[in-house]
Amino acid sequence: MSTIKLKTEIPGPKSRALTERRAQAVPRGVYASAPLFIRHAENATLEDVDGNRIIDLAGGIGTNNVGNRNLRVLQALRTQLDAFLHLCFSVTGYEGYVELAERLNALTPGKFAKKTLLVNSGAEAVENAVKIARAHTGRPAVLCVEDAFHGRTMLGLTLTSKTQPYKQNFGPFLSDVYRIPFGVPADLRLRSRAPMSQEQVEELLDGVFRRVVSAESIAAVVVEPILGEGGFVVPPAGFLPALADICHRHGIVFIADEVQTGFGRTGELFGCTHFGIEPDLILTAKSLGGGMPLAAITGRAEIMDAPGPGGLGGTFGGNPASCAAALAVIEEFADGTLLARARSLGERFQQRAFSWQRQHAYIRDVRGVGAMQAIEFVQADGAPYAAAAKKLAQHCLRNGVLILTAGTYDNVIRLLMPLTISDEEFSEALDVIEGGLNAVATELDSQAIAAAH
Ligand SMILES: Cc1ncc(COP(=O)(O)O)c(C=O)c1O
Incomplete structure (x- = not known):
């Protein structure tokens, strides 16, 4: 059974209204990776104020290794x-x-x-x-x-x-x-x-x-x-x-x-x-x-x-x-199970990510240790490709997966999900990333064709 359940577009109307209140009350210097407000979280699943269920690969920037509300x-x-x-x-x-x-x-x-x-x-x-x-x-x-x-x-x-x-x-x-x-x-x-x-x-x-x-x-x-x-x-x-x-x-x-x-x-x-x-x-x-x-x-x-x-x-x-x-x-x-889990999540990610890399020239690097894994994007001339990371993160969010970017050039996406995420949720999230990578590639192809004409 899938975890992701989208009742509205993302962000939904309630998140958008709260984003407006936030803009009035909170300084703009406080960064927001996603224009999303949450009302409940359980392990690696977030439920937003509009009732959408999202898989969390950000883990509060790596604070939730043992899962939210462990x-x-x-x-x-x-x-x-x-x-x-x-x-x-x-x-x-x-x-x-x-x-x-x-x-x-x-x-x-x-x-x-x-x-x-x-x-x-x-x-x-x-x-x-x-x-x-x-x-x-x-x-x-x-x-x-x-x-x-x-x-x-x-x-x-x-x-x-x-x-x-x-x-x-x-x-x-x-x-x-x-x-x-x-x-x-x-x-x-x-x-x-x-x-x-x-x-x-x-x-x-x-x-x-x-x-x-x-x-x-x-x-x-x-x-x-x-x-x-x-x-x-x-x-x-x-x-x-x-x-x-x-x-x-x-x-x-x-x-x-x-x-x-x-x-x-x-x-x-x-x-x-x-x-x-x-x-x-x-x-x-x-x-x-x-x-x-x-x-x-x-x-x-x-x-x-x-x-x-x-x-x-x-x-x-x-x-x-x-x-x-x-x-x-x-x-x-204490019993080492979660550490083993971190290693196996990393291996599973790398397997999928290396196959993505073989398919898409703009994936320059897949790297990491254990469950600390990332993908780096470059343009055809080898320059950092921040737009690809941003588009991918936006695609993922629209399709129910929260993922963070990183890097001095903002051209990296990284995994910081709870180590307690289930196999099914992790696979579901990776499928969404894969769809996002294909969508970015299609956009790139059409840009290249447009540029050639
Ligand atoms: C390596 C490293 N050091 C220090 C910090 C700062 O931690 P905090 O945000 O809890 O002050 C961070 C936060 O991301 C970090 O990644």
Whole structure:
């Protein structure tokens, strides 16, 4: 039985009316991927205010790995609501915060002693990680990579690469932040998938240390193991391990931003595991909270303890309900079934996507790890093809599938559906994508014919 049920065109009249109210009440800077308002969600199914049923491949930008309204999460929240709501961990303690810290200390890569700080958002995790690295090293500078995204606070934006729409008009940004290629320069990425040797990465960093900023001035490197907003870019094999090794030798704190790669998305709890690295600090958010706002900085105990008492915290960080939800999320992943599911969803997607690629020349790349999968579009001359990604996303929405674009050139579509999506729903959604790809191809053909006349 099909999940998608369309009662009106999309967006329907009620969504359109709410979009008008939104325009009056909410600043235009708050982006909306889809002009859609939702009244109910269950796992990977959304029901909009017009009664349309839609399959969700966006998962709240990767926050719903365990599904929307996951039963274990709901149960944990109900129990917590009956006990107490907010207290503020800086005023009085509660077990949930400590237990979650213990669990994250044990689950994150690396057998060394660790500690965890809880905050509210991915951007706040990035901010705090850099504060902690600076306090630990006594150094000012931070290295980040091309096409990175690290959030919308001032430091998050400074570390973020994409100018439009994220950075435009918001400067000046923070000083002492320097950007290096994500292994290979962005314009060469599609041409070569060759692994990088330790020597190549040494050479890259040596040049940076000589010409840009000395290693002795660098507190931290901040890097996503796989670029999220940047277009699901997987680094060349060898890049991250060599980078981590160089950091280690120079006393630079290696910070892995796993806000989007984390919590099961790639078929491992943490994306780093695929590259065999053990970051000094690891940042999780999004799906960690099972739909509740929560982020964590987990890392080597001696680094985490660098800031003095009172140097870290915040009113809502690690609020009791979010901690309860996160502990339930960890239980959901405990037996490995969901991780296996992430891998098999990725394989199923790739099978279909490679056949689409053989059919359509404008699909330049199919890539990803586990259920973190994307397709990149280019024009006949190889230039990024943002219009194709936009048209495809619009086609999908009109036909009952919510899917997000990504990439510095907006020419990528990406999958961030709940890992709990059923086989039938996933197939149904892939059929809609396939129809969209054919529709875009037909449009391209007719444009080419028109241009030739
Ligand atoms: C890798 C990465 N870091 C940081 C952030 C910022 O997280 P938040 O939106 O929770 O502040 C995001 C959000 O998309 C992200 O993908």
